[in-house]
Amino acid sequence: MRRRWMAAVAITMASALSLSACGGDQAAEPTTGGGDAAKQVEVFSWWTGPGEADGLQAMKQIFEKQNPSFTFFDAAVAGGSGDKAKALLQSKLQADTPPDTFQGHAGAELQGYIKAGDLEELNSLYDELKLQDVFPAQLIDQISVDGKIYSVPVNIHRSNVLWFNPGVLKEAGVAGAPKTIEEFTAALQKVKAKGKIPLSIGSEWTVTHLLESVLLGSLGTDAYNALFKPGADWNSAEVTKALESFKTIMSYAGDPQDDWQPAAKQVADGEAAFNIMGDWAYGYFHNPPEGGLGKTSKTDFDWAPAPGTEGTYLWLSDSFTLPKGAKNRDGALAWLKVAASKEGQDAFNPKKGSIPARKDADQALYTDYLADALKDWSGDKLAGSIQHGVSVNQPWLASINEAVGLFLGTKDVAALQKALADAATANAQ
Ligand code: GAL
Numbered sequence: 001m002r003r004r005w006m007a008a009v010a011i012t013m014a015s016a017l018s019l020s021a022c023g024g025d026q027a028a029e030p031t032t033g034g035g036d037a038a039k040q041v042e043v044f045s046w047w048t049g050p051g052e053a054d055g056l057q058a059m060k061q062i063f064e065k066q067n068p069s070f071t072f073f074d075a076a077v078a079g080g081s082g083d084k085a086k087a088l089l090q091s092k093l094q095a096d097t098p099p100d101t102f103q104g105h106a107g108a109e110l111q112g113y114i115k116a117g118d119l120e121e122l123n124s125l126y127d128e129l130k131l132q133d134v135f136p137a138q139l140i141d142q143i144s145v146d147g148k149i150y151s152v153p154v155n156i157h158r159s160n161v162l163w164f165n166p167g168v169l170k171e172a173g174v175a176g177a178p179k180t181i182e183e184f185t186a187a188l189q190k191v192k193a194k195g196k197i198p199l200s201i202g203s204e205w206t207v208t209h210l211l212e213s214v215l216l217g218s219l220g221t222d223a224y225n226a227l228f229k230p231g232a233d234w235n236s237a238e239v240t241k242a243l244e245s246f247k248t249i250m251s252y253a254g255d256p257q258d259d260w261q262p263a264a265k266q267v268a269d270g271e272a273a274f275n276i277m278g279d280w281a282y283g284y285f286h287n288p289p290e291g292g293l294g295k296t297s298k299t300d301f302d303w304a305p306a307p308g309t310e311g312t313y314l315w316l317s318d319s320f321t322l323p324k325g326a327k328n329r330d331g332a333l334a335w336l337k338v339a340a341s342k343e344g345q346d347a348f349n350p351k352k353g354s355i356p357a358r359k360d361a362d363q364a365l366y367t368d369y370l371a372d373a374l375k376d377w378s379g380d381k382l383a384g385s386i387q388h389g390v391s392v393n394q395p396w397l398a399s400i401n402e403a404v405g406l407f408l409g410t411k412d413v414a415a416l417q418k419a420l421a422d423a424a425t426a427n428a429q
Helices: 002-021 051-067 085-094 106-117 124-127 137-142 167-173 181-192 204-219 221-226 237-250 258-270 280-287 327-338 343-351 369-379 394-410 412-428
Strands: 042-044 071-074 101-105 151-153 157-158 163-164 195-200 272-277 302-305 314-315 316-320 381-384
Touching: 042 051, 051 071, 051 280, 051 314, 051 327, 051 343, 071 412, 085 124, 101 106, 101 167, 101 327, 101 343, 106 316, 124 327, 137 221, 137 316, 151 327, 157 221, 157 343, 163 167, 163 258, 167 181, 167 272, 181 195, 181 204, 181 237, 181 272, 204 221, 204 237, 204 258, 204 272, 204 394, 237 314, 237 412, 258 272, 272 314, 272 327, 280 343, 314 369, 316 394, 394 412
Parallel strands: 042 071, 042 101, 195 272, 314 381
Antiparallel strands: 101 316, 151 316, 157 314, 163 272, 163 302
16 A cells, blocks of 8 residues: 555656656647547656656657657656556556556566556557567567567666776776676775775665676576576575675675665765666766766766676666557557657667667667677677566566565575575476
């Protein structure tokens, strides 16, 4: 009950923020055509905060220009990684009052919506726009069941990024980005000795986000990917070692911040040395001050693959859906067309800090961090994110988040490992 209430407050705040942020645009006006609410297209996401909202606004502008008869209604719910949005979405889906389109992660998360019968298939849209040719085949696999495709991926994000402040590292005598977990803990210790925050963290989901990079960095790509197959051994000595490293790394964490933005900001402001966060942090660091921090790349912040994970892209992808029973189905399809388009993706992604899901995007728009990301995406091995819906479905993730939450209090590695193993046994399919 309390959770629902909090989500409802967040949606009100989010709408207010997004309306005031883009003052004077169409969403702030009452609907035209005699208040015809059917013309509104309710787009549900969790992109409200600094950095997050910029990309959405860019796509919204294209949508409104191309579709003068529809009004974009921003139903975003605040809270990084959708931790509040997804709870509200579930209640809307259960009550058969879905938004017209909602954000869902490619992979196990989307498969959950498909299996629950929440989504319409989009094969005719894919045929009409020839989308089978422009998205990577392995990405289409993640959003399909039995040859039917259920969402439109708008981007590829990287989860395993180590953001760091070059000045803080220098001051602490750390020569460069640590490449292994052992080098990482040594660097954290050096920063601690200088009195700066070694590692910044945000709300609880950011700790699960950190855990996935530590598991990947400690186990290696094949053993990490094997964790999500039925019968996987989460009780192995290798997983124990990874979790011990996680405990050591977490012992250098600063005070938990409210969400990922304030934690990332501690690095860009020179208060903290390191933060492991997805590359949406790049949009936040780099975008001009109206939405981002306007920081200088390589001076205020720098990046490297999370320790031990070089050569692997721990990936995730945001996609938009057509829920069954959408009030404005035509409006939702019009939104999906923008999300699928080269123009939409090339407006959205440079601001969002992600690379396009389309293979034919304009590479010249992806500079600085994003040029590195494009290059790595084309050559790296792949591993699927835990926190962001690729490798585990929502019930499994909820159990992992609960185990990590308990661990933050107990620091008990054996109990964490048992809870993770139990979660895998209960949920792996
Ligand atoms: C992820 C999402 C990203 C970004 C991030 C932080 O789950 O895929 O697009 O929004 O959460 O909120």
